Amino acid sequence: MSEAEQPGAEPSVPDRRAVRRAAKIATIVEEAWALSRADGLAGISLRDLADRVDLRQPSLYAYFDSKLALYDAMFADGNRQLLAYTADLTPTGNPEQDLTEFVSRIVRFSSDDVERHQLLFQRTIPGFEPSPESYAIAIEFLNRGAALLQAAGVSRAEDVDLFTALCAGLTHQQVANDPGGDRWVAQARRVVTMFLTEVRQQPRE
Amino acid sequence: MSEAEQPGAEPSVPDRRAVRRAAKIATIVEEAWALSRADGLAGISLRDLADRVDLRQPSLYAYFDSKLALYDAMFADGNRQLLAYTADLTPTGNPEQDLTEFVSRIVRFSSDDVERHQLLFQRTIPGFEPSPESYAIAIEFLNRGAALLQAAGVSRAEDVDLFTALCAGLTHQQVANDPGGDRWVAQARRVVTMFLTEVRQQPRE
DNA sequence: GTCTATACATCGATAGAC
DNA sequence: GTCTATCGATGTATAGAC
Numbered sequence: 001m002s003e004a005e006q007p008g009a010e011p012s013v014p015d016r017r018a019v020r021r022a023a024k025i026a027t028i029v030e031e032a033w034a035l036s037r038a039d040g041l042a043g044i045s046l047r048d049l050a051d052r053v054d055l056r057q058p059s060l061y062a063y064f065d066s067k068l069a070l071y072d073a074m075f076a077d078g079n080r081q082l083l084a085y086t087a088d089l090t091p092t093g094n095p096e097q098d099l100t101e102f103v104s105r106i107v108r109f110s111s112d113d114v115e116r117h118q119l120l121f122q123r124t125i126p127g128f129e130p131s132p133e134s135y136a137i138a139i140e141f142l143n144r145g146a147a148l149l150q151a152a153g154v155s156r157a158e159d160v161d162l163f164t165a166l167c168a169g170l171t172h173q174q175v176a177n178d179p180g181g182d183r184w185v186a187q188a189r190r191v192v193t194m195f196l197t198e199v200r201q202q203p204r205e
Numbered sequence: 206m207s208e209a210e211q212p213g214a215e216p217s218v219p220d221r222r223a224v225r226r227a228a229k230i231a232t233i234v235e236e237a238w239a240l241s242r243a244d245g246l247a248g249i250s251l252r253d254l255a256d257r258v259d260l261r262q263p264s265l266y267a268y269f270d271s272k273l274a275l276y277d278a279m280f281a282d283g284n285r286q287l288l289a290y291t292a293d294l295t296p297t298g299n300p301e302q303d304l305t306e307f308v309s310r311i312v313r314f315s316s317d318d319v320e321r322h323q324l325l326f327q328r329t330i331p332g333f334e335p336s337p338e339s340y341a342i343a344i345e346f347l348n349r350g351a352a353l354l355q356a357a358g359v360s361r362a363e364d365v366d367l368f369t370a371l372c373a374g375l376t377h378q379q380v381a382n383d384p385g386g387d388r389w390v391a392q393a394r395r396v397v398t399m400f401l402t403e404v405r406q407q408p409r410e
Numbered sequence: 411g412t413c414t415a416t417a418c419a420t421c422g423a424t425a426g427a428c
Numbered sequence: 429g430t431c432t433a434t435c436g437a438t439g440t441a442t443a444g445a446c
Contacts, residue, residue, distance in 0.1 A: 040331025042247050059412055124329040126245030165389055169374020184370055198399040251422065264430050272422065
């Protein structure tokens with residue numbers, strides 16, 4: 001916890017400042033999620049948020065240019081959480097098994113936090129569009145799914161479209177009708193099997 | 206346009222008033238949809254809405270107790286539109302064909318109006334929950350779908366859950382990634398065939 | 411960076427006159 | 429039912445001290 005500078009360690013000072021700043025931003029985003037769970041995603045008040053992080057409302061502008069910029073940071077954060085949520089998945093050599101686990105995770109992830117799901121997968125905040133930097137994280141996740149599909153021999157655009165619709169459908173129903181439960185999570189394997197059977201039955205192109 | 210009362214036609218006056226009132230409410234709801242298409246569902250301003258229907262903002266409260274009550278009227282209206290959109294579907298005796306047409310209609314309906322889809326199928330407005338009366342209309346539509354499934358020999362809860370997820374997935378992807386288009390509408394038949402094949406392959410209970 | 415103080419426009423909602 | 433007037437809260441933004 002020493003605040004003393006090491007001689008010759010000059011660059012460490014701005015680094016420490018950057019670390020502190022990043023930590024504060026992380027705290028703000030975390031509290032913003034907490035607020036959204038209480039008042040809805042669109043119901044976040046910047047004054048309430050400032051209270052939670054021991055700041056005055058104008059001081060939030062030292063970290064975010066606008067409320068939409070806060071949503072953008074939350075969007076990036078949520079997508080990073082999604083990547084982390086599926087990070088330990090290692091291919092077993094059985095594509096059907098891998099896809100099933102992948103789908104289960106996605107549905108569970110959405111079910112775990114409805115507001116997060118709303119921000120990541122629904123366009124609900126008027127005027128909000130993710131920045132290219134934040135969107136890149138979302139693309140990274142999509143690529144991970146595409147790689148799994150590729151390993152299962154799925155690459156045609158219509159087949160990929162079908163798969164994304166299946167994932168979206170399971171998550172949507174899970175979130176809307178059984179949040180926190182597993183009524184649709186439980187159908188992940190069935191859906192993947194059904195999907196692969198359908199795709200493999202199509203004539204090769 | 207006579208305002209004179211007919212002798213002995215006393216009950217017709219409150220009736221006419223009720224009709225006028227209902228017509229005004231219908232106009233307000235219609236303009237609310239138009240506004241939501243421009244500014245987003247959550248972006249509706251009661252002042253803008255009042256302007257569109259030649260009222261001052263507080264006068265809207267003669268028709269709706271709150272903004273949430275307006276959303277409730279829109280929810281009921283949207284579900285009535287959905288019922289009307291599928292009203293001319295008559296069973297052909299071919300359940301697969303009937304289900305396909307049903308799914309196509311649902312997806313197209315959602316694709317036609319993203320904000321309407323958002324209000325009907327997503328929980329996006331903080332604090333909004335449909336009233337029992339409005340929700341009953343939604344249930345009526347669900348029952349229509351359940352009847353079609355029954356005709357196709359589908360009645361198990363897991364199978365119905367799977368079907369609703371398939372519908373939700375197609376509509377979600379269509380709305381999110383190709384609004385107004387038909388990229389996922391075009392997969393309706395494929396999805397229904399895939400679904401019925403899967404369901405009929407399960408052991409009878 | 412953070413604060414106090416303040417400003418502005420907009421919002422949903424209410425009171426009370428007519 | 430409709431109006432005018434007004435309220436409190438909000439998002440947004442800035443000035444200026446420390």
